[in-house]
Amino acid sequence: MYAFNYHAPKTVRQAATLLAKNEDGKVLAGGQTLLPTMKQRLASPSALIDLNHAEGMSGIEQKGRNIVIGAMTRHADVATSAVVKNALPALAALAGGIGDPAVRNRGTIGGSIANNDPAADYPSAVLALGATIVTNKRKIAADDFFQGMFATALEEGEIIVKVSFPIPSKAAYEKFPNPASRYALVGVFVAKKGADVRVAVTGAGSNGVFRSKECEAALAARFNAKSLDGVKVSASGLNADMHASADYRAHLIPVMAKRAVDKALAK
Amino acid sequence: MASVSMTVNGKQVSATVDPRTLLAQFLREHLHLTGTHVGCDTSQCGACVVHVNGRAVKSCTTLAVSCDGATVTTIEGIGTADNLHPMQAAFRENHGLQCGFCTPGMIMSAIDIVNRKGNKLDEHTIREELEGNICRCTGYHNIVKAVAQGAAAMK
Numbered sequence: 334m335y336a337f338n339y340h341a342p343k344t345v346r347q348a349a350t351l352l353a354k355n356e357d358g359k360v361l362a363g364g365q366t367l368l369p370t371m372k373q374r375l376a377s378p379s380a381l382i383d384l385n386h387a388e389g390m391s392g393i394e395q396k397g398r399n400i401v402i403g404a405m406t407r408h409a410d411v412a413t414s415a416v417v418k419n420a421l422p423a424l425a426a427l428a429g430g431i432g433d434p435a436v437r438n439r440g441t442i443g444g445s446i447a448n449n450d451p452a453a454d455y456p457s458a459v460l461a462l463g464a465t466i467v468t469n470k471r472k473i474a475a476d477d478f479f480q481g482m483f484a485t486a487l488e489e490g491e492i493i494v495k496v497s498f499p500i501p502s503k504a505a506y507e508k509f510p511n512p513a514s515r516y517a518l519v520g521v522f523v524a525k526k527g528a529d530v531r532v533a534v535t536g537a538g539s540n541g542v543f544r545s546k547e548c549e550a551a552l553a554a555r556f557n558a559k560s561l562d563g564v565k566v567s568a569s570g571l572n573a574d575m576h577a578s579a580d581y582r583a584h585l586i587p588v589m590a591k592r593a594v595d596k597a598l599a600k
Numbered sequence: 601m602a603s604v605s606m607t608v609n610g611k612q613v614s615a616t617v618d619p620r621t622l623l624a625q626f627l628r629e630h631l632h633l634t635g636t637h638v639g640c641d642t643s644q645c646g647a648c649v650v651h652v653n654g655r656a657v658k659s660c661t662t663l664a665v666s667c668d669g670a671t672v673t674t675i676e677g678i679g680t681a682d683n684l685h686p687m688q689a690a691f692r693e694n695h696g697l698q699c700g701f702c703t704p705g706m707i708m709s710a711i712d713i714v715n716r717k718g719n720k721l722d723e724h725t726i727r728e729e730l731e732g733n734i735c736r737c738t739g740y741h742n743i744v745k746a747v748a749q750g751a752a753a754m755k
Contacts, residue, residue, distance in 0.1 A: 339602045339619030339665055361666070368622075368661050369642055381619070385666045409655070413716075433732025434712065435646060438655040439662060515731070 334371045338380040345390065345494055348382050349469050353490040355380035360492055362405060362444030365436050390443075390494065395420055398500050404443025404493040409434070411442060423504040423522070423597070424462075427454050430508065432515065443493040449541055451482045451572070452516040456542035458498070458506060461522035461533035465497045481540045501526040503556065505596035507589045508536070511576050518577050521545075521589040523597055525556050532590055537582040539572045548590045557598070558591040604668045608633070609677030619665050623657075624648045626664035627674055635675035635704050639734070646733030649705040649712075650674045656712035658732070675704035678711065687711050687750035696746030698737035709733050710747045711754075719755045721748055 338355065342348040352358050359378035361367060362385075370376040384390060390405035393414045400421050402411060411417055412429030431437055431445075431454050445455040446466065459466070459475045466473045468491045478486045487493070501524040508520035517536030524531050532548040535541075547567075551560045568583035577585075605614040608631060615630050627633045627650065636659055639647035643661040650659045651673040679685035684692065687707050697703045713721065713729045721729075726747045727740070735743060 334620045336618065336620060339663075341665065341668065361663070364663065364666065365643065365661060368663070371620075372641065381663075383663070383666055386668065433646070434716075434729055435649055435656045435658045435709065435732045436643065436661075438652075439657050 334368075335374060335377040337371075337378055339383065340380060341383045341386045344387055345469050345492055348384060348387055348492055349490050351380070351382045352492065355382070358382055360384060360447070362447070363407065363440040364444075365432065365440040366444070366448050366450065384443075384492075391441075393417060395500075396497070400424070400498045400500060401495055402442055402498070403495050405441050406443075408432070408437035408440050408442070408445075412437060420500050421462075421498060421504065423501075423506050423524075424458055424498065427458050427506040427522070430454065430506075430510075442496060446478075446496065447485060447487060447493050449479055449483055449485050450516075451538060451541040452511075452518075452520075452536040453542075454506070454508065454517060454520055454535060457517075457520050457522035457533040457535040459496065459533075460542050460544060461524040461531045462498045462501060462504065463524075463526075463529075463531060464499070466493055467495045467497060468493055479542050484541070499526060503597040505593040507593040507596060509585055509589055519582050519585040519589050521548075521586060521593050523548075523552070523590060523593040525552075525597070528553070530556060534586055537571050537586060539570055545586055545590070548587060552590075552594065556594065558594045561587045561591045561594065564590075602665045604665050606664075606667050606669065607671045609672070609674060617664055619663065621664045623650070623652075623659035623662040623664045623667055623672070627659060627672075633674050633676050637701055637704055639701065639705075644732075644734065645702065645705070646709060647702050647705040649708040649733065651708060651712065654715070656709050673708075675708060678707070685711070686753035687714075687747070690750030690753060691743075691746040694742045694746035694749060696738070696743040697735075702733060702735045702737075706730070706733050706735065706743055706747075707750075710750060713747065714751045714754050719751050721751045723748070 358380035391403040417425040504524040508517040520535040530552040568579040571579040573579040637647035639645035648660040
Protein backbone atom coordinates (compact mmCIF):
# COMPACT_ATOMS: atom_id res chain seq x y z
CA MET A 334 0.00 0.00 0.00
CA TYR A 335 1.32 3.44 -0.91
CA ALA A 336 1.37 6.16 1.74
CA PHE A 337 -1.58 8.51 2.11
CA ASN A 338 -2.70 11.32 4.37
CA TYR A 339 -5.38 10.30 6.81
CA HIS A 340 -8.38 12.32 7.93
CA ALA A 341 -11.14 11.26 10.31
CA PRO A 342 -13.92 13.84 9.98
CA LYS A 343 -16.66 13.93 12.61
CA THR A 344 -19.40 15.07 10.22
CA VAL A 345 -20.40 14.63 6.58
CA ARG A 346 -19.86 18.35 6.03
CA GLN A 347 -16.26 18.09 7.27
CA ALA A 348 -15.76 15.03 5.10
CA ALA A 349 -16.96 16.89 2.01
CA THR A 350 -14.66 19.84 2.76
CA LEU A 351 -11.70 17.48 3.17
CA LEU A 352 -12.59 15.66 -0.02
CA ALA A 353 -12.69 18.95 -1.92
CA LYS A 354 -9.30 19.97 -0.48
CA ASN A 355 -7.57 16.69 -1.25
CA GLU A 356 -7.16 16.11 -4.94
CA ASP A 357 -7.10 12.34 -5.55
CA GLY A 358 -8.51 11.80 -2.08
CA LYS A 359 -10.91 8.94 -1.51
CA VAL A 360 -13.64 8.25 1.00
CA LEU A 361 -13.08 5.20 3.22
CA ALA A 362 -16.24 3.44 4.41
CA GLY A 363 -15.97 -0.23 5.41
CA GLY A 364 -12.84 -0.64 3.33
CA GLN A 365 -13.60 -4.20 2.26
CA THR A 366 -12.93 -3.33 -1.38
CA LEU A 367 -10.85 -0.17 -1.15
CA LEU A 368 -8.20 -1.54 1.24
CA PRO A 369 -7.54 -4.74 -0.76
CA THR A 370 -7.35 -2.59 -3.91
CA MET A 371 -4.83 -0.28 -2.23
CA LYS A 372 -2.81 -3.25 -0.94
CA GLN A 373 -2.51 -4.49 -4.51
CA ARG A 374 -1.46 -0.95 -5.49
CA LEU A 375 -4.33 -0.77 -7.96
CA ALA A 376 -5.44 2.38 -6.14
CA SER A 377 -3.18 4.98 -4.58
CA PRO A 378 -5.28 7.83 -3.20
CA SER A 379 -3.34 10.81 -1.88
CA ALA A 380 -5.62 10.92 1.14
CA LEU A 381 -8.26 8.81 2.85
CA ILE A 382 -11.27 10.54 4.34
CA ASP A 383 -12.41 7.94 6.87
CA LEU A 384 -16.16 8.02 7.57
CA ASN A 385 -15.91 5.51 10.41
CA HIS A 386 -15.88 8.31 12.97
CA ALA A 387 -18.50 10.51 11.29
CA GLU A 388 -21.71 10.90 13.24
CA GLY A 389 -25.24 10.17 12.08
CA MET A 390 -24.27 8.13 9.05
CA SER A 391 -25.54 4.73 10.12
CA GLY A 392 -28.90 3.41 11.19
CA ILE A 393 -32.09 2.00 9.77
CA GLU A 394 -35.58 3.42 10.02
CA GLN A 395 -38.95 3.07 8.38
CA LYS A 396 -40.31 6.40 7.17
CA GLY A 397 -43.83 5.90 5.89
CA ARG A 398 -43.60 3.49 2.97
CA ASN A 399 -39.81 3.71 2.76
CA ILE A 400 -36.90 1.99 4.47
CA VAL A 401 -34.11 4.50 4.97
CA ILE A 402 -30.61 3.15 5.57
CA GLY A 403 -27.61 5.28 6.54
CA ALA A 404 -24.63 4.96 4.18
CA MET A 405 -22.29 3.62 6.90
CA THR A 406 -24.71 0.88 7.98
CA ARG A 407 -22.89 -2.46 7.90
CA HIS A 408 -24.22 -5.38 5.87
CA ALA A 409 -24.61 -7.42 9.07
CA ASP A 410 -26.91 -4.76 10.53
CA VAL A 411 -29.12 -4.68 7.42
CA ALA A 412 -29.23 -8.50 7.40
CA THR A 413 -30.38 -8.72 11.03
CA SER A 414 -32.52 -5.57 11.27
CA ALA A 415 -36.05 -6.34 12.48
CA VAL A 416 -37.33 -3.35 10.47
CA VAL A 417 -35.77 -4.58 7.21
CA LYS A 418 -36.69 -8.22 7.82
CA ASN A 419 -40.29 -7.22 8.35
CA ALA A 420 -40.80 -4.68 5.54
CA LEU A 421 -38.20 -5.68 2.97
CA PRO A 422 -37.01 -9.23 3.73
CA ALA A 423 -35.45 -9.54 0.25
CA LEU A 424 -32.98 -6.79 1.15
CA ALA A 425 -32.10 -8.37 4.50
CA ALA A 426 -31.46 -11.69 2.73
CA LEU A 427 -29.30 -9.98 0.09
CA ALA A 428 -27.20 -8.25 2.76
CA GLY A 429 -26.82 -11.56 4.62
CA GLY A 430 -25.36 -13.16 1.50
CA ILE A 431 -22.56 -10.66 0.85
CA GLY A 432 -19.01 -11.95 1.39
CA ASP A 433 -18.62 -13.74 4.71
CA PRO A 434 -19.65 -12.86 8.29
CA ALA A 435 -16.48 -10.84 9.08
CA VAL A 436 -16.78 -8.90 5.81
CA ARG A 437 -20.45 -8.21 6.58
CA ASN A 438 -19.45 -6.79 9.96
CA ARG A 439 -17.33 -4.17 8.24
CA GLY A 440 -18.66 -3.53 4.71
CA THR A 441 -21.27 -0.79 4.24
CA ILE A 442 -24.21 -0.19 1.94
CA GLY A 443 -22.92 3.25 0.92
CA GLY A 444 -19.50 1.87 0.08
CA SER A 445 -20.93 -0.91 -2.04
CA ILE A 446 -23.18 1.43 -4.01
CA ALA A 447 -20.54 4.15 -4.48
CA ASN A 448 -18.04 1.57 -5.74
CA ASN A 449 -20.58 0.01 -8.14
CA ASP A 450 -18.61 -3.19 -8.65
CA PRO A 451 -20.23 -4.94 -11.63
CA ALA A 452 -20.64 -8.10 -9.51
CA ALA A 453 -21.74 -6.47 -6.25
CA ASP A 454 -25.13 -7.42 -4.79
CA TYR A 455 -26.52 -4.10 -3.53
CA PRO A 456 -26.71 -2.25 -6.89
CA SER A 457 -29.30 -4.77 -8.11
CA ALA A 458 -31.55 -4.08 -5.11
CA VAL A 459 -31.15 -0.32 -5.45
CA LEU A 460 -32.05 -0.45 -9.16
CA ALA A 461 -34.89 -3.01 -8.93
CA LEU A 462 -36.52 -1.28 -5.97
CA GLY A 463 -36.16 2.16 -7.56
CA ALA A 464 -34.37 3.47 -4.50
CA THR A 465 -33.26 7.06 -4.02
CA ILE A 466 -29.64 7.79 -3.19
CA VAL A 467 -29.35 10.77 -0.88
CA THR A 468 -25.99 12.54 -0.96
CA ASN A 469 -24.65 15.59 0.86
CA LYS A 470 -25.77 17.62 -2.17
CA ARG A 471 -28.91 16.11 -3.69
CA LYS A 472 -31.16 13.11 -4.25
CA ILE A 473 -30.40 10.78 -7.15
CA ALA A 474 -32.84 8.23 -8.58
CA ALA A 475 -31.41 4.71 -8.96
CA ASP A 476 -32.08 4.80 -12.72
CA ASP A 477 -29.75 7.80 -13.03
CA PHE A 478 -27.15 6.67 -10.49
CA PHE A 479 -25.41 3.65 -12.00
CA GLN A 480 -23.42 4.65 -15.06
CA GLY A 481 -21.39 1.62 -16.00
CA MET A 482 -18.65 -0.45 -14.42
CA PHE A 483 -17.35 1.29 -11.26
CA ALA A 484 -19.00 4.49 -12.53
CA THR A 485 -21.79 6.41 -10.81
CA ALA A 486 -23.48 9.79 -10.98
CA LEU A 487 -21.51 10.91 -7.90
CA GLU A 488 -19.60 14.11 -8.60
CA GLU A 489 -16.35 15.35 -7.09
CA GLY A 490 -16.83 15.97 -3.40
CA GLU A 491 -20.17 14.18 -3.29
CA ILE A 492 -20.76 11.63 -0.53
CA ILE A 493 -23.67 9.20 -0.11
CA VAL A 494 -25.43 9.89 3.18
CA LYS A 495 -28.34 7.46 3.00
CA VAL A 496 -30.40 5.31 0.70
CA SER A 497 -34.19 5.27 0.70
CA PHE A 498 -35.94 2.11 -0.52
CA PRO A 499 -39.67 2.22 -1.35
CA ILE A 500 -41.30 -0.88 0.16
CA PRO A 501 -42.44 -3.18 -2.68
CA SER A 502 -45.43 -5.50 -2.58
CA LYS A 503 -43.23 -8.44 -3.59
CA ALA A 504 -39.47 -8.79 -3.99
CA ALA A 505 -36.68 -11.34 -3.91
CA TYR A 506 -33.03 -11.72 -4.83
CA GLU A 507 -31.39 -14.83 -6.20
CA LYS A 508 -27.74 -15.14 -7.00
CA PHE A 509 -25.60 -17.72 -8.65
CA PRO A 510 -22.37 -17.19 -6.77
CA ASN A 511 -18.97 -17.75 -8.25
CA PRO A 512 -17.95 -20.84 -6.29
CA ALA A 513 -14.57 -19.36 -5.35
CA SER A 514 -15.12 -15.66 -4.77
CA ARG A 515 -18.85 -15.82 -3.89
CA TYR A 516 -19.39 -12.71 -5.98
CA ALA A 517 -22.46 -12.93 -8.20
CA LEU A 518 -21.80 -14.69 -11.49
CA VAL A 519 -25.37 -13.64 -12.10
CA GLY A 520 -27.62 -12.07 -9.49
CA VAL A 521 -31.22 -11.09 -10.20
CA PHE A 522 -33.39 -8.87 -8.02
CA VAL A 523 -37.08 -8.79 -8.90
CA ALA A 524 -39.48 -6.27 -7.38
CA LYS A 525 -43.18 -5.67 -7.87
CA LYS A 526 -44.85 -2.51 -6.68
CA GLY A 527 -48.44 -2.12 -7.84
CA ALA A 528 -48.38 -2.83 -11.58
CA ASP A 529 -44.71 -1.88 -11.86
CA VAL A 530 -42.29 -4.80 -12.19
CA ARG A 531 -38.56 -4.22 -12.22
CA VAL A 532 -35.84 -6.81 -12.76
CA ALA A 533 -32.23 -5.78 -12.12
CA VAL A 534 -29.27 -7.96 -13.01
CA THR A 535 -25.80 -7.84 -11.46
CA GLY A 536 -22.67 -9.84 -12.21
CA ALA A 537 -23.59 -10.42 -15.84
CA GLY A 538 -23.27 -7.09 -17.61
CA SER A 539 -19.90 -5.90 -18.86
CA ASN A 540 -21.17 -2.42 -18.10
CA GLY A 541 -22.39 -3.14 -14.58
CA VAL A 542 -25.88 -3.56 -13.18
CA PHE A 543 -28.77 -3.25 -15.67
CA ARG A 544 -32.51 -3.83 -15.97
CA SER A 545 -33.66 -6.81 -18.03
CA LYS A 546 -36.38 -5.42 -20.26
CA GLU A 547 -37.14 -8.93 -21.57
CA CYS A 548 -37.86 -10.27 -18.08
CA GLU A 549 -39.72 -7.13 -17.05
CA ALA A 550 -42.03 -7.27 -20.07
CA ALA A 551 -42.82 -10.95 -19.48
CA LEU A 552 -43.52 -10.40 -15.77
CA ALA A 553 -45.58 -7.23 -16.29
CA ALA A 554 -48.23 -9.36 -18.03
CA ARG A 555 -48.41 -11.74 -15.10
CA PHE A 556 -46.09 -11.88 -12.09
CA ASN A 557 -45.43 -15.60 -12.12
CA ALA A 558 -42.34 -17.73 -12.83
CA LYS A 559 -44.21 -19.38 -15.72
CA SER A 560 -44.34 -16.01 -17.51
CA LEU A 561 -40.57 -16.32 -17.96
CA ASP A 562 -40.83 -19.62 -19.84
CA GLY A 563 -39.17 -19.19 -23.21
CA VAL A 564 -37.83 -15.71 -22.42
CA LYS A 565 -34.48 -15.25 -24.12
CA VAL A 566 -31.94 -12.69 -22.98
CA SER A 567 -29.35 -11.53 -25.49
CA ALA A 568 -25.73 -12.37 -24.69
CA SER A 569 -24.54 -9.17 -26.31
CA GLY A 570 -22.85 -6.90 -23.75
CA LEU A 571 -22.55 -9.66 -21.15
CA ASN A 572 -19.33 -10.68 -19.43
CA ALA A 573 -17.34 -13.66 -20.62
CA ASP A 574 -14.47 -14.96 -18.51
CA MET A 575 -12.95 -18.18 -17.20
CA HIS A 576 -15.95 -18.65 -14.91
CA ALA A 577 -18.75 -18.40 -17.47
CA SER A 578 -19.34 -17.48 -21.10
CA ALA A 579 -21.66 -14.65 -22.12
CA ASP A 580 -24.16 -17.23 -23.42
CA TYR A 581 -24.17 -19.04 -20.09
CA ARG A 582 -24.72 -15.79 -18.22
CA ALA A 583 -27.56 -14.90 -20.63
CA HIS A 584 -29.11 -18.30 -19.93
CA LEU A 585 -28.79 -17.82 -16.18
CA ILE A 586 -30.64 -14.49 -16.12
CA PRO A 587 -34.19 -15.84 -16.71
CA VAL A 588 -33.33 -18.91 -14.61
CA MET A 589 -32.36 -16.79 -11.61
CA ALA A 590 -35.30 -14.45 -12.33
CA LYS A 591 -37.69 -17.43 -12.17
CA ARG A 592 -36.25 -18.56 -8.86
CA ALA A 593 -36.51 -15.01 -7.53
CA VAL A 594 -40.16 -14.71 -8.61
CA ASP A 595 -40.99 -18.05 -6.96
CA LYS A 596 -39.26 -16.87 -3.80
CA ALA A 597 -41.09 -13.52 -3.89
CA LEU A 598 -44.46 -15.24 -4.27
CA ALA A 599 -43.71 -17.79 -1.56
CA LYS A 600 -43.52 -15.10 1.13
CA MET B 601 1.73 9.84 11.03
CA ALA B 602 -1.49 9.53 12.98
CA SER B 603 -2.23 8.82 16.60
CA VAL B 604 -4.43 5.94 17.62
CA SER B 605 -5.77 4.76 20.98
CA MET B 606 -7.74 1.64 21.65
CA THR B 607 -8.43 -0.92 24.34
CA VAL B 608 -6.82 -4.23 23.45
CA ASN B 609 -7.63 -7.23 25.64
CA GLY B 610 -8.65 -4.87 28.43
CA LYS B 611 -5.52 -2.74 28.27
CA GLN B 612 -5.50 0.86 27.05
CA VAL B 613 -2.90 1.35 24.30
CA SER B 614 -1.86 4.46 22.37
CA ALA B 615 0.60 4.82 19.54
CA THR B 616 1.64 7.03 16.67
CA VAL B 617 1.50 5.02 13.47
CA ASP B 618 1.78 5.38 9.73
CA PRO B 619 -1.90 5.67 8.67
CA ARG B 620 -1.53 2.68 6.34
CA THR B 621 -0.82 0.39 9.32
CA LEU B 622 -3.36 -2.42 9.22
CA LEU B 623 -4.97 -3.52 12.45
CA ALA B 624 -3.26 -6.92 12.05
CA GLN B 625 0.14 -5.20 11.72
CA PHE B 626 -0.58 -2.95 14.68
CA LEU B 627 -1.43 -5.94 16.87
CA ARG B 628 1.51 -8.04 15.75
CA GLU B 629 4.31 -5.55 15.20
CA HIS B 630 3.49 -2.73 17.62
CA LEU B 631 1.86 -4.67 20.46
CA HIS B 632 3.69 -7.98 19.78
CA LEU B 633 0.41 -9.89 19.98
CA THR B 634 1.45 -12.45 17.40
CA GLY B 635 -1.46 -14.81 18.03
CA THR B 636 -3.37 -12.95 15.31
CA HIS B 637 -2.08 -14.49 12.09
CA VAL B 638 -1.90 -13.14 8.56
CA GLY B 639 -2.50 -15.96 6.12
CA CYS B 640 -3.63 -14.63 2.77
CA ASP B 641 -3.54 -10.87 3.37
CA THR B 642 -6.46 -10.59 0.91
CA SER B 643 -9.42 -11.04 3.32
CA GLN B 644 -10.15 -14.58 2.19
CA CYS B 645 -8.67 -16.85 4.85
CA GLY B 646 -9.78 -15.43 8.20
CA ALA B 647 -6.58 -16.26 10.13
CA CYS B 648 -6.51 -12.59 11.17
CA VAL B 649 -10.02 -12.42 12.65
CA VAL B 650 -10.28 -10.39 15.86
CA HIS B 651 -13.23 -8.76 17.58
CA VAL B 652 -13.68 -5.01 17.22
CA ASN B 653 -16.37 -3.67 19.54
CA GLY B 654 -17.57 -7.24 19.98
CA ARG B 655 -17.81 -8.13 16.29
CA ALA B 656 -15.55 -10.38 14.22
CA VAL B 657 -13.57 -8.50 11.57
CA LYS B 658 -10.64 -9.30 9.35
CA SER B 659 -7.81 -7.31 10.87
CA CYS B 660 -5.78 -7.50 7.63
CA THR B 661 -8.51 -5.49 5.93
CA THR B 662 -9.06 -2.85 8.58
CA LEU B 663 -6.88 0.20 9.25
CA ALA B 664 -5.65 0.54 12.82
CA VAL B 665 -6.58 4.24 12.73
CA SER B 666 -10.18 3.35 11.83
CA CYS B 667 -10.33 1.53 15.19
CA ASP B 668 -9.43 4.63 17.21
CA GLY B 669 -11.47 4.46 20.41
CA ALA B 670 -12.51 0.86 19.80
CA THR B 671 -12.36 -2.16 22.07
CA VAL B 672 -10.39 -4.98 20.46
CA THR B 673 -10.18 -8.59 21.60
CA THR B 674 -7.58 -10.96 20.17
CA ILE B 675 -6.92 -14.64 20.75
CA GLU B 676 -4.59 -13.62 23.60
CA GLY B 677 -7.51 -11.93 25.35
CA ILE B 678 -9.94 -14.80 25.72
CA GLY B 679 -8.10 -17.30 27.93
CA THR B 680 -4.77 -18.31 29.40
CA ALA B 681 -2.69 -21.49 29.06
CA ASP B 682 -3.94 -22.58 32.49
CA ASN B 683 -7.48 -21.47 31.96
CA LEU B 684 -8.52 -21.94 28.36
CA HIS B 685 -11.64 -20.35 26.94
CA PRO B 686 -14.31 -23.07 26.45
CA MET B 687 -13.91 -22.71 22.66
CA GLN B 688 -10.13 -23.19 22.93
CA ALA B 689 -10.68 -26.22 25.15
CA ALA B 690 -13.13 -27.67 22.62
CA PHE B 691 -10.60 -27.25 19.79
CA ARG B 692 -8.01 -29.08 21.89
CA GLU B 693 -10.36 -31.88 22.90
CA ASN B 694 -11.63 -32.45 19.34
CA HIS B 695 -8.24 -31.97 17.74
CA GLY B 696 -9.78 -29.19 15.64
CA LEU B 697 -6.44 -28.34 14.09
CA GLN B 698 -3.34 -29.79 12.54
CA CYS B 699 -0.73 -27.10 11.87
CA GLY B 700 -2.67 -24.57 13.95
CA PHE B 701 -2.08 -21.56 11.74
CA CYS B 702 -5.79 -20.90 11.12
CA THR B 703 -6.83 -21.73 14.69
CA PRO B 704 -6.78 -18.22 16.25
CA GLY B 705 -9.06 -16.94 13.50
CA MET B 706 -11.26 -20.03 13.68
CA ILE B 707 -11.72 -19.58 17.42
CA MET B 708 -12.43 -15.84 17.19
CA SER B 709 -14.96 -16.48 14.39
CA ALA B 710 -16.49 -19.38 16.35
CA ILE B 711 -17.04 -17.19 19.42
CA ASP B 712 -18.62 -14.56 17.15
CA ILE B 713 -20.98 -17.21 15.75
CA VAL B 714 -22.04 -18.16 19.28
CA ASN B 715 -22.56 -14.47 20.14
CA ARG B 716 -24.87 -14.11 17.15
CA LYS B 717 -26.54 -17.50 16.86
CA GLY B 718 -26.57 -18.91 20.37
CA ASN B 719 -25.18 -22.02 22.02
CA LYS B 720 -26.98 -24.68 20.05
CA LEU B 721 -25.42 -24.81 16.61
CA ASP B 722 -26.11 -27.48 14.01
CA GLU B 723 -23.46 -28.66 11.60
CA HIS B 724 -24.96 -26.85 8.60
CA THR B 725 -25.01 -23.50 10.40
CA ILE B 726 -21.42 -23.91 11.56
CA ARG B 727 -20.19 -24.76 8.07
CA GLU B 728 -22.08 -21.82 6.53
CA GLU B 729 -20.87 -19.39 9.16
CA LEU B 730 -17.24 -20.48 8.82
CA GLU B 731 -17.30 -19.46 5.16
CA GLY B 732 -14.73 -16.74 5.78
CA ASN B 733 -12.20 -19.01 7.51
CA ILE B 734 -10.01 -21.34 5.52
CA CYS B 735 -8.15 -24.37 6.90
CA ARG B 736 -5.79 -26.16 4.52
CA CYS B 737 -5.07 -29.15 6.79
CA THR B 738 -8.03 -30.66 8.52
CA GLY B 739 -10.87 -30.94 6.03
CA TYR B 740 -12.94 -29.06 8.65
CA HIS B 741 -14.67 -32.06 10.28
CA ASN B 742 -12.97 -31.72 13.64
CA ILE B 743 -13.24 -27.94 13.52
CA VAL B 744 -17.01 -28.22 13.06
CA LYS B 745 -17.22 -30.68 15.97
CA ALA B 746 -15.10 -28.39 18.11
CA VAL B 747 -17.27 -25.35 17.38
CA ALA B 748 -20.45 -27.26 18.27
CA GLN B 749 -18.99 -28.47 21.55
CA GLY B 750 -17.40 -25.11 22.37
CA ALA B 751 -20.69 -23.35 21.70
CA ALA B 752 -22.53 -25.63 24.09
CA ALA B 753 -19.79 -25.19 26.72
CA MET B 754 -20.04 -21.38 26.50
CA LYS B 755 -23.54 -21.46 28.00
